[in-house]
Amino acid sequence: MNRHRQSPINKKQSPNLESDAPSSPTHFEVTLPADITAISPVVSWVMRLVGDMGYTPSKEFKIELALREALANAITHGCEGDPTKKVEFSVTDEGEGGILIVVRDPGRGFDPAALPSPTDEENLLSGHGRGVYLINQLMDEVKYERNGSEIRMRKYR
Secondary structure (H helix, E strand, C coil), X not given: CCECCCCCCEEECCCCCCCCCCCCCEEEEEEEECCHHHHHHHHHHHHHHHHHCCXXXXXXXXXXXXXXXXXXXXXXXXXXXXXCCEEEEEEEECXXXXXXXXXXXXXXXXCHHHCCCCCCHHHCCCCCCCHHHHHHHHCCEEEEEHHHCEEEEEECC
């Protein structure tokens, strides 16, 4: 039985974001303006859903932080802070396969392997450059698609 949740942001159901898992009991897609102030309300809503999925508080924290970082990167870099542009993301509860979060932006993308490591001594005091590193540390699987303008993140139960 499919459960579709109402989003406070623009929601649409779409077969375009399929995962490798069988059909999901919960899947939703959200489009939000490229505005940093849009992040917290939508993340709060997503985290209520994640809480219903039975994750431990530790895993909930990791999912929340990774989602915030991915959305902030999409808005700041992919949309270059232009509020007329849109960020799309989806959340799919894949049962035993965990949760799959996909964030897309309209930007040119980037090469994650080309990013300097924030753990290198010369980068330790930098005021930026930790988002991708954090996402990779917090989530169980991270994959970049569409030349880096789409990130697919998975956290197992």
